Amino acid sequence: MSRVARSRAIAKIRLREVVPPISCMIGLALKMLFGDTAKYLMLVAGLFFATFLIVQQASVFCGLMMWTTATLKNVAAPIYVVEERVEQINETNPMRDTDVARVRSVSAVRWAMPLYSGIQRVRLSNGAFKTVQLVGIDAASLAGAPGRMVPGKGRLEDLRLPNTVIIDELAVERLSLDKEHPVGVGSIFEINDVEARVVGICKAMRSFTGGPYIWTTYERALQYAPPQRKMLSAVIAAPIEGVSVDDAVIEIEKQTGLRAYVNGEFGKGTKDFSTSTVWWYVKNTGIPISFGTTVIIGFIVGVAIACQTFYAFVLDNLKHLGALKAMGMSNFRLSMMLIFQALTVGLIGFGLGLLATSGFAMGALEKGQPPFVMPWQIPVVAFCVIQLICMLAALMGIIRLSLYEPAMVFRA
Template sequence: MIGLALKMLFGDTAKYLMLVAGLFLATFLIVQQASVFCGLMRWTTSTLKNVAAPIYVVETEVDQVNETNPLRDTDVSRVRSVSAIRWAMPLYSGIQRVRQDDGSFKTIQLIGIDAASLAGAPGAMVKGNLEDLRLPNTVVIDELATQRLAKDKNHPIQIGDRFEINDIEARVVGICKAMRSFTGGPYVWTTYERALQYTPPSRKMLSAVIAAPIEGMSAEDAADEIQRQTGLRAYVNRGFGPSTRDEETEKGKSFGDFNTSTVWWYVKNTGIPFSFGTTVVIGFIVGVAIACQTFYAFVLDNLKHLGALKAMGMSSFRLSMMLIFQASTVGIIGFGL
């Protein structure tokens, strides 16, 4: 039965290729659009990957890492006073502009970290020494910045090169690996105090407080303790997924992971999921419609052969199984391509 079903399927080459092509294009469109969507959502949490810290403490109304409300500098001391915290350091994160030699401007994601501990520094240095970041007017850039901030593609930025951030000199002392930001700009690290100099002044400039729990305490318990004692919002920094706890703070905010909160903020507040979802649904409908119509025409063309098999004593169940096997074969081949 299987051999006969395959012979009937492959015998009509034109319809067989049409079936496979329709399913292939539909599958390709669905997978490609879903992959791009997942990649974009992953980029939204790039700061959390590049500035690795177990706990992020932010203002109470903050739901995602790319749009934070500034805190007071004294909030660092408040977080440090929590007994469950081993260390807590200030963090600046914001979009700034770099002025190049030809007068053009490029957008960067500026990260300011504590000069003493270098907590939040890039994890993988390609060139240079991270400790040189403590020297005056120095920055560490990611690999994307070596091309994006260069004069031309043939002369990438090297250690020792200089550029200006808001008319203040910045000298490159290191190049690191980093995930690309959602906005497309390269990451540039410097000390927290120097980041404030590079940034137009305002009353409050602290983006977040990064912290770590004491030995023997989980990040979830420490974050819960921070929220209870300071009234600030504390997130755990781990991969996208459901929280291991679902406690409610006194202000009614759910406790959880900053990656998850950031991704869901973009899902709920932007048109990105609708745009990609529409393409996926249309691709699925068109692909299924083409495949069904072609397979229906294939069955009609082979109806006389199926009738002959029925007259020879083959049961309706076995004929149905032949058609199901043919449809499954085409589906597996089309999806596998």
């Protein structure tokens, strides 16, 4: 073997001795990370707290926005026709009863039925008053009736009987005098001094206003509600076969001059009533600012704790990292070790935070409040945010390490 080849072989052997394999680097990084228990736990706690705040608050916000569209889910109809200035489902500008016939006259409409929706007060047998969301539907077709009745708790057809109503499960809780005398089928209370007899209990989504839903016929709802010149809240309709809801909505608005929306529960359209309702609350209430502030605070807390603690961790282990650097390990490999440590802590903190949020969700769903809806986008975005925090923390350590001279290890 020539002298040059021998020199190259010796250089490769020395390089292998100086640069450890990937498995050794991972083991060294984990040993260094878990060895400093105090800072490791502080890092995990900070990222756990940030994850919990971001995911929990974002999920409660989504659940609250879902509550604003509860009427659209509880009163199932493909198309809602309302007064031309209405922008969201909880806003009711009364229309004339003749508007039902106008909508029915549109060639793209298969059927159209009147709908009453309004907040009323129920008077219980002990004289107490409770606020409810009263819904009046067409007696013949029962269009807009609750879709899920509690098994063994009445029939939907009994709603056609005199002075009858169907209540949801929340009404059973709110209208009961006590646990020993719960409201059920056969119970009687008063709405606007008119008798209402319960003939069924259904499952329904909670209203944004907090009141339970009560269904009755449209004509009976007009008796329960205080009299006004115009009482029609909306017209629910469906398109004929072969016509899309978007085309039907356009045709209704063109021929009647009223405003028509597509119910998002029956497919997304260009004029989705659910989307319009949610955006109305986003633009006109302080709910997004309140929840958004909490999410931002969670991000700031995560950045502050993670960056400060990880930087202190790098400073404490700087002599060990400097020794590896003096033995020939490149800045790139040392930087990869720090990034791996940061990602490990971020993954553990995110997992614990998501686990705590799941525990909160179980309690919220069992009690029915606060509202909690977690679409898959929330944990994905939260994971990216947590990893971004970890990358910022690792970047601070990498910058400090890159300025560290290997010769400083031997100055002591």
